[in-house]
Amino acid sequence: MIVAELSMITMGTGTSASRYVRAVHQVLKESGLKFVPSPMCTVVEAGSMAEIFKAVEKADDVLAGMGVGRIITSIKIDHRLDKEISIETKMGAIKE
Amino acid sequence: MIVAELSMITMGTGTSASRYVRAVHQVLKESGLKFVPSPMCTVVEAGSMAEIFKAVEKADDVLAGMGVGRIITSIKIDHRLDKEISIETKMGAIKE
């Protein structure tokens, strides 16, 4: 598994972004990927980078379709090759 | 309130980082700041940037004291001036 965090900041749309965050979450729901909203980003789990990138491109299209003039997308990917990881194992590893 | 996400990647310490993440969480606990671990970062809430930066400097010292040879620290800060925010309000705003 690959675990990633995604944030898409919309510029030119005022200071509130929740409407656009919910639209991105709708894209992730339709993609079938497991995701967990967090206060500063959305954590996504996928079998490959390609699956994550496909969802991000779709989300970008949706935001563009909502009339957003500038989209700053940040993606951070944890790709572990020496052992299997998931949202669960990463949270379990840092428990006291 | 200011809400931020923090991640501190240790290089030269193998592929596992959980020992170091727990050490950073211990610093945050001692700082009295509210924080929420998440799979890709730790979300922190504070009254000012200065409070967050003070905790980050302390965490950097602790990791250095653990013998880490290179520390890549990423901080992302949401500073809203037009209304009060917190970890709760940001999570509430994106609920369906």
Added chain:
Amino acid sequence: MIVAELSMITMGTGTSASRYVRAVHQVLKESGLKFVPSPMCTVVEAGSMAEIFKAVEKADDVLAGMGVGRIITSIKIDHRLDKEISIETKMGAIKE
């Protein structure tokens, strides 16, 4: 155009990363995309997100082939829909 910044941190490979940064630059060279190395990341220009993602997936494969055990990839994309941007226009816009 889309302008992005890319950084790929290798874990489990000691504190030096330049060998791996050069390998990523070789992938970008072969992709034909315009890129500009900078001290903390590499700036890439492309016609679409898909072109950038394709190069990132290839770079990830190359690093895995070099025996890297964990790869933390950060991508930040500036997608402007209200006007054409490039590495040049973005640098020109901030000149005094």
Added chain:
Amino acid sequence: MIVAELSMITMGTGTSASRYVRAVHQVLKESGLKFVPSPMCTVVEAGSMAEIFKAVEKADDVLAGMGVGRIITSIKIDHRLDKEISIETKMGAIKE
């Protein structure tokens, strides 16, 4: 030395940000810290994290004074403890 990259995204101020980027660069100039603008961020060099954080707090104040309603600040810090680094050495290390 510590090398960092800084980006401050202003929300609620339209799609253009160059006016605000130039204001941040003015703060960095007055701080005396060495900095290099790049298309996606500004690279800063300092003797300590504290010096960087002080400049970021000042830049945040200046943007707030310009009436910005929401500021998303991203800071990424490379703190190397096993050898001295600078903007020059980091660029030199990745030359072919």
